[in-house]
Amino acid sequence: MSNLEAQPAEVECRTDAESATRSGHLHLEVLTARDVPLGGPRAMTVHRTLPQRSRSLIGAWCFVDHYGPDDVASTGGMDVPPHPHTGLQTVSWLFTGEVEHRDTMGNHAMVRPGEINLMTAGHGIAHTEVSTPETTVLHGVQLWTALPADAVDTPRNFAHHRPDDVVLDGVTAKVFLGELLGTRSPVHTFTPLLGAQLDFVPGATVDLDVDPTFEHGILVDAGTIEVADTDAAPLQRTELGYVGVGAQRLTLTNVSDDTARVILLGGTPFGEDIVMWWNFIGRTHDEIVGFREEWMAHSERFGQVRGYDGDIQHLPAPALPHSRLRPRKNTPGRA
Template sequence: MSNLETRPDEIDCRSTVHRGDAGADGTVTVEVLAARDVPLGGPRAMTVHRTLPQRRRSLIGAWCFADHYGPDDVSATGGMDVPPHPHTGLQTVSWLFSGEIEHRDTMGNHAMVRPGELNLMTAGHGIAHTEVSTPDTTILHGVQLWVALPEFAADTPRDFAHHIPSAFHHDDVEIRVFLGELLGERSPVHTFTPLLGAELRLPPGAQIELPVTTAHEHGLLVDAGVIRVVNSAAEPLQPTELGYIGLGATALCLRNESDEPARVILLGGAPLDEQIIMWWNFLGRSHEDIVAFRQQWTEHSERFGQVEGYSGDVQHLPAPTLPNSRLSPRHNIPGQA
């Protein structure tokens, strides 16, 4: 997915790692991050709920971007139609709850994004792609996530992976692990830093205790239902909110306090102890990197290549204008559970 804002925020994240333990009684602190609504282009723009990045927190592990959208009536909004646009220095993670999206990229990949199936695209040195909801889609609903690549992999060749994780049950909760490992289930998809990504479906009143890695940060992105972190004094998490849990937690105990099924995306990862800058669809290490990426995209550089087969009117999404000032630093300090 592209960030279609005409004045995107500049983000320079410098992570300082602090390690600690959760409370002696196993309690954890939950920081609630409210979503910002962003129109995804066009006169009938589809609204996405963006929880990462924001001024209060830029990263969860190496997760650097989280958009949650839908359930969206395609007949009213026109659905998703994102023209060819670039990425550098990151991986895109597409995960749907309903609907279908057609993906094309400059590697020649033509893939369908379907519910319960992971599509992970590695931009690295540079890639361009398109995302279009299919004509048969009536309700579009899902999340688009980005992962910052560490410096040693920032210039890695472009790549694409598809994986269908098996669903399994634990304490009546249905779980799909699409990245990393949880409760003994491991995704085979390669990541460049330790990460966790999983979908949890909790029936009304269901409760589950999840063992987690103490050296990781975690996030709970609520799609449906009302989720209480039982081993926390925080208020329950509402749909579109993201609950952040810092380092030191050994377990997360979750309960669905609503009368409807709940769905949660669990994110986790080791803190990215590096300085990065994210602006528009680019992730780099300096202001100069971003300026160069933008110029190369504008000049149709081979860094990004050409997407074949997209039928829309716009064949090369224009990059926004850079701010008049130098892209400024922003700090990201991992919290404590």
């Protein structure tokens, strides 16, 4: 998905690679979303929890958009023209609806509920995302992960996977990246990551043995989720709970009278400084300027998307800020 903001936030992320140590009581940091319209007056609204001022990354996860349930008849759904990416992987994951994906490798794929589509931008790629005519309700998440310095120029790539359900007592898990509950996704990532959907019946609890070298994010899509051994109030819909490195177990309970759904994210702290602006990730302000110039010049770095029927065949990049992008500290928290 493209960031369609006319004035995208200037984000230069800096991480501290120093490990944190586990304390006896979990510290839960609650990140609230800001609403961002994608497009014009009938725009679909997304709830964005990463990046923000208090925290820029969770592991290599650097962008978290949560949207829906969206009535396509009212908003027009998703129609994102050809747009570029560099230095990242996009992770598309739906709860309901269907999205058509096309990219400059010639991939034409459908994003469907319970199936991960992961696109590696690396050196550069362009793609489109359009909800299908059959879609009446669109609901899901769009996630980005930053590529480490030794992989930023990796060739374009695309992966698709449908994980099996892991059924527990009142909880069903789908592990689309990394490893959890004895199951591992075959989808390749360039840093250690975790991505999973957890569905809870009312009152259900799950104990998750997690990697203590990871930071974790708990994004609530539906219901109300209590995280055990913390003093924080239960997490509400669209909130993202952050737990720093050191936790060996996360115990989550749906304390609502309705079903609940969570996206659990995790990863080792990303120990590199990055600059993220619009749809680009680089290492310096000047590198971002170069990416923008190449995109606007229709460079072969990004290629050409074929088969998109929209009026805009090359989404213009926003104007660059008048000042240089500034560093932002992003120190991993402690569990």
